[in-house]
Amino acid sequence: MKIAIIGAGIIGVTTAYELAADGHEVHVFERRNSACEETSFANAGVISPGYVTPWAAPGMPSKVLKYLFQKHAPVRIQLPLKHGELSWISQWLKACKPAIYENTRSSLKSLASYSADRLQSLTKTLDLEYDKAQGYMVLLRGEQELHRIQANLKILADTGYEYKVLDADAARKIEPALSAATALHSALHLPNDTVANCRQFALLLREKAQSLGAQFHFGSMQNHIERGSQGVRLSGESFDQVIICAGVDSAALLKPLGIHIPLIPVYGYSVSASVREPMDAPVSGVMDERYKVAISRIGNRVRVAGSAEIGGDPTRINQAAIQTLYKVLDDWFPAAADTKGQTASNGRGQVQVWKGARPMLPSGPPRVGASGVQNVWLNLGHGSSGWALACGSARLLADQIAGRKTAIDF
Numbered sequence: 001m002k003i004a005i006i007g008a009g010i011i012g013v014t015t016a017y018e019l020a021a022d023g024h025e026v027h028v029f030e031r032r033n034s035a036c037e038e039t040s041f042a043n044a045g046v047i048s049p050g051y052v053t054p055w056a057a058p059g060m061p062s063k064v065l066k067y068l069f070q071k072h073a074p075v076r077i078q079l080p081l082k083h084g085e086l087s088w089i090s091q092w093l094k095a096c097k098p099a100i101y102e103n104t105r106s107s108l109k110s111l112a113s114y115s116a117d118r119l120q121s122l123t124k125t126l127d128l129e130y131d132k133a134q135g136y137m138v139l140l141r142g143e144q145e146l147h148r149i150q151a152n153l154k155i156l157a158d159t160g161y162e163y164k165v166l167d168a169d170a171a172r173k174i175e176p177a178l179s180a181a182t183a184l185h186s187a188l189h190l191p192n193d194t195v196a197n198c199r200q201f202a203l204l205l206r207e208k209a210q211s212l213g214a215q216f217h218f219g220s221m222q223n224h225i226e227r228g229s230q231g232v233r234l235s236g237e238s239f240d241q242v243i244i245c246a247g248v249d250s251a252a253l254l255k256p257l258g259i260h261i262p263l264i265p266v267y268g269y270s271v272s273a274s275v276r277e278p279m280d281a282p283v284s285g286v287m288d289e290r291y292k293v294a295i296s297r298i299g300n301r302v303r304v305a306g307s308a309e310i311g312g313d314p315t316r317i318n319q320a321a322i323q324t325l326y327k328v329l330d331d332w333f334p335a336a337a338d339t340k341g342q343t344a345s346n347g348r349g350q351v352q353v354w355k356g357a358r359p360m361l362p363s364g365p366p367r368v369g370a371s372g373v374q375n376v377w378l379n380l381g382h383g384s385s386g387w388a389l390a391c392g393s394a395r396l397l398a399d400q401i402a403g404r405k406t407a408i409d410f
């Protein structure tokens, strides 16, 4: 089949590869001049099937309310909210109910595990070399944080996932550069989870897709999907099928077709800087459970990422959120990265400060499959775990398009 994909983020690139591998004629349309220039550009890189959970969970609404009054809040709301954001919040509140959460959590976990396996197998069979490190640790500053993760620990135990709760000394053996000046109560260690460079992987996989015949059309904005009797037309060209992988902009593309997706951008930030001294840097990835900030070793850089901001606009950098990232980095790895130069107006050195928009659905799991409109398929709404879910989502979609039984029931 001749298939068009709109969007060349991590989701579009992995989808292009799987479809090209199945023998389809694949055309990817991307408005930017390269792959992964938007939300897939500088994420935290965490692939943790064990710790992936929907944002909509019992107890979350009251937690979010408390966060609103904290200086270093993991969640922020920028007023005024738009109509779509208010309606999203109301759907999110419904999805926090325990019965719905049980379903979304288990779908998300099975997709995440399947995806991690698919990523590993692609890496091996295609011989892809990209920055990655083994192991992931959730840092628990106090008894309160240990208490907060009990539900997650039960799920890990029930599903037979490999994990250990470590005391502070054992955690510091795994991440020797963790600062002794910051109190560490304990840590959850997930030895099989990883941290890896999402964009680097995507650029390598794009080459593999191209070598299978996939064509990438960069600088190609697609605003209109024209439906025909046999398929669809984009930029005057006919395709049998179109797949929407346009991240946060997917909903606007689908609306004229009568497909309404409750998708909003939930903004986050990352700061990346060169490793100053490897002995002072993280070996792999950690996440501070109190502030929901991840610190990752991405090759010769340290990246600190976090914050979930509803409302506002994509270009405005919230300095309070950036200060939270620096605080968490300074708490745990004060000498890891080259952030204290004199060139930047904020007193920090040449660092990359990035804002990304998580394509977030109210309930959690992404939409992967038929759209309800003939010849239009979806692979979108991967929220805060798009890198962790990409390879599995792409394979699932390719199998559905081929009419094959999918490896997991999603």
Ligand SMILES: Cc1cc2nc3c(=O)[nH]c(=O)nc-3n(C[C@H](O)[C@H](O)[C@H](O)COP(=O)(O)OP(=O)(O)OC[C@H]3O[C@@H](n4cnc5c(N)ncnc54)[C@H](O)[C@@H]3O)c2cc1C
Pocket (backbone or CB within 6 Å): 006, 007, 008, 009, 010, 011, 012, 029, 030, 031, 032, 035, 036, 037, 038, 039, 040, 041, 042, 043, 044, 045, 046, 047, 220, 221, 222, 223, 245, 246, 247, 248, 249, 250, 253, 267, 268, 269, 270, 294, 305, 306, 355, 356, 357, 358, 359, 380, 381, 382, 383, 384, 385, 386, 387, 388, 389
């Ligand atoms: C701070 C932060 C940290 C994160 N950390 C992690 C993490 O540790 N692990 C993890 O798994 N996930 C993480 N994520 C989430 C992850 O980055 C996203 O889920 C993922 O990048 C989404 O990929 P995507 O391909 O759907 O979207 P994008 O990467 O945004 O790709 C969509 C593409 O579509 C293009 N496009 C849109 N509209 C059009 C159009 N009309 N015509 C042509 N092209 C179009 C865009 O230009 C863009 O390139 C994080 C996100 C943030 C913000």
